[in-house]
Amino acid sequence: MGKTIIDKLWESHVVAKEVNKPDLLYIDLHLLHEVTSPQAFAGLREKNRKVRRPDLCFATMDHNIPTVDRFNIKDETSRLQVQTLEKNCEEFEIKLEGLDSLQQGIVHVIGPELGLTLPGKTIVCGDSHTSTHGAFGALAFGIGTSEVEHVLATQTLWQNKPKQMNVKIEGELGYGVTAKDVILWFIANYGTNAGTGYIIEFSGSTVRDFAMEERMTLCNMSIEAGAKASVIAPDEKTFNYIQGKTYAPKESEFNEKCEDWKKLVSDSNAVFDHVIEINASDIEPMITWGTTPSMCLPISGQIPSAESSISIEEKQSIESALSYMGFHGHERLEDVEVQHVFIGSCTNSRLSDLIEASAVVEGQKVHPNVRAIVVPGSQSVKREAESLGIHKVFQYAGFEWRDSGCSMCLGMNDDIVPEGERCASTSNRNFAGRQGKGARTHLVSPIMAAAAAINGKFTDVRSMLQSKNPEVDRYVGI
Incomplete structure (x- = not known):
C-alpha cells in the first residue's frame, strides 16, 4: 500500500x-x-x-x-x-x-x-x-x-x-x-x-x-x-x-x-x-452571519431563523447566535450594514491580499459610517506595499494604514470593535467577544471587506469589480 x-x-x-x-x-x-x-x-x-x-x-x-x-x-x-x-x-x-x-x-x-x-x-x-x-x-x-x-x-x-x-x-x-x-x-x-x-x-x-x-x-x-x-x-x-x-x-x-x-x-x-470532493464552481463569495465559522452563507443568502432548524440543539444554537449578532432571521446579507472593516490577520494580511483589496477601493471613498483599517502582516509586507504605492490607494480612500501585528483579529490589543457594532473582518474567528466585548464579527475575503468599506454594507464584490474594470483578475504573482 x-x-x-x-x-x-x-x-x-x-x-x-x-x-x-x-x-x-x-x-x-x-x-x-x-x-x-x-x-x-x-x-x-x-x-x-x-x-x-x-x-x-x-x-x-x-x-x-x-x-x-x-x-x-x-x-x-x-x-x-x-x-x-x-x-x-x-x-x-x-x-x-x-x-x-x-x-x-x-x-x-x-x-x-x-x-x-x-x-x-x-x-x-x-x-x-x-x-x-x-x-x-x-x-x-x-x-x-x-x-x-x-x-x-x-x-x-x-x-x-x-x-x-x-x-x-x-x-x-x-x-x-x-x-x-x-x-x-x-x-x-x-x-x-x-x-x-x-x-x-x-x-x-x-x-x-x-x-x-x-x-x-x-x-x-x-x-x-x-x-x-x-x-x-x-x-x-x-x-x-x-x-x-x-x-x-x-x-x-x-x-x-x-x-x-x-x-x-x-x-x-x-x-x-x-475523502471529500468539492466542485469549485459551486462556491460563491461567503460571509459568516453567526458566532462560528460554520454559520456562513453566500452573499446572495438570507440569514436563517430558528424555525428552520432540524433539531432542538440546532434551534438553540441559531437562537443564541441571532441574539448575539442582533438579527431576527430572514435578513438579506446584502442589507446588513457594517461600522468597521479590518483587513489583516495571519489569514489575509499578505501582499497579494492587500493588492486585491486595493483594486476594489482604488479611486473610491470609504463610507462615512465606516472605520476601515489595513494592517500588513509584517513590516516587510508593509514596505513592499508602500513601494508599490498601495498604501496611498488605501489612504486616499479613507483607510487607516497601520504597522504590522495581530491587531483587530482578537481583543488583546488596542484595536477593538465596540460593543454591538459590526466588523467585516478578514480574520479567522468570529466567536462571541473575539474582537472585543459584544463585538459582532463577520468573516469575509479581503475583496469582500473592501467592498463593504466602500458601500457601508455587505455587497457582492463581483458586481463592483466588473463595473469598475472587467479585466481585473485575481493576483497570482507570488
Whole structure:
C-alpha cells in the first residue's frame, strides 16, 4: 500500500515508537510569540533546564503590540509579556524579531516570508493557526503551554498520529471567488467538527492553481474545521516562493533540497481514512452571519431563523447566535450594514491580499459610517506595499494604514470593535467577544471587506469589480 504525504512527514520524524502509545516526534522549527511562551520559559528555570536547540527556535511579537505608536504599549499585561519575551530570548539565546526589527510581523506571516518554513519540516507554535505552514508541505500544528516547554527542553513532542483526510477541490473558481471563500464554504457545508481527529491534505486542480499565499489562507483556517493540521504537497510554485528567502537553503543545497521535496506527495495508491470532493464552481463569495465559522452563507443568502432548524440543539444554537449578532432571521446579507472593516490577520494580511483589496477601493471613498483599517502582516509586507504605492490607494480612500501585528483579529490589543457594532473582518474567528466585548464579527475575503468599506454594507464584490474594470483578475504573482 502506498503512503500519503502525511505518512511520509510523520514517519520521517519519529524518534521513538511503542505500541498503543504516542509517538515521539522530532521538531524542526519551534516558533514563539509573547503570549503563550512566558510560562514555558518559567518552567525551564524552575527545573534548571536549558533550551536544547535554540538555533531551531524563532520568536516574534505580534498579538499584543499596538499597530499605531507601536513602542507605546499602554496595557500593563501586554507590556509585561513583550518585555518578558525579550528577556527570555536574550537569556536562552533565541533569535527574536522584536518591535525594532525590520522583519517583525505576525508569526505565521514571517515564517514563510523569511524562508524558515520549508517542505518536510515539523513546525510547532503555541498558536492554533500554525496550520498555515502546511501550505509548504510541512507538518505544522499548534501546541499548548506545557508542550511549548517540552519542545524547548527536548526538541521533541509526544503525539498520537491522527487519521487522514483528503479534501479534493477540482475545477475553476468563479470570478471574484477567493481561497478565503473556499475554506469558509468548506466549513459552512461540513461543519466545525469536520476535521476533528484528522490531518487534512488539500489537493486537486483548484489547489494546484492557487498561489502560495492562497494556499496559506486555506491551511490557516483548516483549524476552524476542527483539523489537527493540514498540508498541501509542494511543487514548483512552492520552490519558487522559497528560493532566495533569508533562511532558505542556497544554490546547490537548494537544488538538492528541491529534489527531496518533490517526493513529498501522496502515492497514487495511498489510502485515506476519509475523502471529500468539492466542485469549485459551486462556491460563491461567503460571509459568516453567526458566532462560528460554520454559520456562513453566500452573499446572495438570507440569514436563517430558528424555525428552520432540524433539531432542538440546532434551534438553540441559531437562537443564541441571532441574539448575539442582533438579527431576527430572514435578513438579506446584502442589507446588513457594517461600522468597521479590518483587513489583516495571519489569514489575509499578505501582499497579494492587500493588492486585491486595493483594486476594489482604488479611486473610491470609504463610507462615512465606516472605520476601515489595513494592517500588513509584517513590516516587510508593509514596505513592499508602500513601494508599490498601495498604501496611498488605501489612504486616499479613507483607510487607516497601520504597522504590522495581530491587531483587530482578537481583543488583546488596542484595536477593538465596540460593543454591538459590526466588523467585516478578514480574520479567522468570529466567536462571541473575539474582537472585543459584544463585538459582532463577520468573516469575509479581503475583496469582500473592501467592498463593504466602500458601500457601508455587505455587497457582492463581483458586481463592483466588473463595473469598475472587467479585466481585473485575481493576483497570482507570488
